[in-house]
Amino acid sequence: MDSALAYWLRWPSIEVFLDTYSWAWPLCEVLHFAGLILLFGAVGTYDLRLLGFGKGIPLSLLKRALPWGVVGFALCAVTGFVFVGGIKSNVGVHPYTVLMTNPWLQLKLLFIALAGVNVLAFYATGMGRVVDALGPQDDVPPLGKVMGAASLTLWLGVIYFGRLIPWAL
Amino acid sequence: MILAAIVLWRFLQHVFRGSDAPDVAIETPRARRLFAASSTLWVVAITAGRLTAYSAYVISRTLGAVTVAFLVAIAAVLIARALLARRPHAASMPSSLAVSLKGK
Numbered sequence: 001m002d003s004a005l006a007y008w009l010r011w012p013s014i015e016v017f018l019d020t021y022s023w024a025w026p027l028c029e030v031l032h033f034a035g036l037i038l039l040f041g042a043v044g045t046y047d048l049r050l051l052g053f054g055k056g057i058p059l060s061l062l063k064r065a066l067p068w069g070v071v072g073f074a075l076c077a078v079t080g081f082v083f084v085g086g087i088k089s090n091v092g093v094h095p096y097t098v099l100m101t102n103p104w105l106q107l108k109l110l111f112i113a114l115a116g117v118n119v120l121a122f123y124a125t126g127m128g129r130v131v132d133a134l135g136p137q138d139d140v141p142p143l144g145k146v147m148g149a150a151s152l153t154l155w156l157g158v159i160y161f162g163r164l165i166p167w168a169l
Numbered sequence: 170m171i172l173a174a175i176v177l178w179r180f181l182q183h184v185f186r187g188s189d190a191p192d193v194a195i196e197t198p199r200a201r202r203l204f205a206a207s208s209t210l211w212v213v214a215i216t217a218g219r220l221t222a223y224s225a226y227v228i229s230r231t232l233g234a235v236t237v238a239f240l241v242a243i244a245a246v247l248i249a250r251a252l253l254a255r256r257p258h259a260a261s262m263p264s265s266l267a268v269s270l271k272g273k
Contacts, residue, residue: 023230029219030235037215 006096011085018082018089025090032079036162038072040155041065047155050131050140050148059131059140091169104164111161115154122147173210176203212239 018024042065048054049062084095091098099105122128127144134140140148180203184194194200216235220228 021230021234022227023234026220026223026227026231027234027238030216030231031238033215033219034212 002096006094009084009095009099010088014082014086015089018086028079028082031075032083035072035075035079036159039069039076040072040159042069042072043155044152047148047152050144051152052139052145055138056136058136059134063132093169098169102165102168104161104168108158108161108165111154111157115151115158118147118150118154170214173207173214176207176210179203180207
């Protein structure tokens, strides 16, 4: 199992690409940050409205920005894959070793998974439909507020732990 | 970032303190120009922030790559908008207008 994971984590083709083109790694960093901004800008604003900020704005209006958050997440996922798959070309350590020894990367991945579970719970419990029907000035049910607070905390944690990853390499 | 803040302030002035209602003001060419300027300035700010850790050679190479990526992103958005604009949207029109268009 471990050897299979180690095999699939390392992508020599990405390493060669990053070694050949000096602009590739910094470009991915720029795109990773742009993705974070799209993701947190869209999802964070929605979460703040769930918590009761900007009550004059109907949630259905803020929901229209969420596809941009999905675009941001996709951008982060693709560039994050490049970082992990090609990390050996940057710091000379196998990605499997980084995954097993870097606590910040482990926490970041855990928080991303928890944020995903939170989104699934938001729609599985019917909370998504409940808040869709709310208009301006309407209050979100307590469970929706808890999920909004959890989402905000988890994504802030993802950003925080992501910034700490290089310090443990 | 300072330029972006100035553009944002002018954008807010135009949309929320102008003579037109915000819904109308945000659709004007001036609002679109300010939005485009703001987006471009923030892309420059993010790029500059990320590149401070690199050598002049890598920075010069990356600037070209970021410019290409930015142009590709703009092209993708324009193509997506053009495709969405071609969708039939009679259902969202006032019924009398939809009926008259269907008649043609």
